[in-house]
Amino acid sequence: MRKMFLLAASLLLCSCAGTSTQSTMPAKAEFKPKAGDRVLAEWGSETFEEATIKSVEGGKAQVVFGDNSENSVKLPEEVMPIPSTAIKVAPGDYVLGQYPFQKAMWIGGRVNSANGATVNIKFSNTDADSDVPADKVVKAPDYMIPAIKKDLNQ
Helix, strand or coil, X not given: CHHHHHHHXXXXXXXXXXXXXXXXXXXXXXXXXXXXCEEEEEEECCEEEEEEEEEEECCEEEEEECCCCEEEEECCCCEEECCCCCCCCCCCCEEEEECCCCCCEEEEEEEEEECCCEEEEEECCCCCEEEXXXXXXXXXXXXXXXXXXXXXXX
């Protein structure tokens, strides 16, 4: 009886080890901002701005924007890293893009086209279509997408 139990347990372990891919997949790095970090922080409706984290306490961060105004933002929802490389986007994706006419602002919108170097975005709260460098685009936070769709009349 004991031999049958050990054999069954061995077979179970072997079959699980052969089918599991989760252990070989790298874990996504969690963004944990700290005081002094430069980030994108929610500034207003469908808008993020570049800011510096002044302090972090619990689930909130105090940030300072370029005009020296301050705001308290929720972590991690209302803060994200400033991108250092381009991300892959496709037409129809909802993103935040650096607004060409006010570069500190990253405004929500929908991708019209992407050609590698630039991404053409229909910005939600300006109703403008503009080309943005591909490394100045990030995926829009999930909670923001319904507001972007509403502003774009979708």
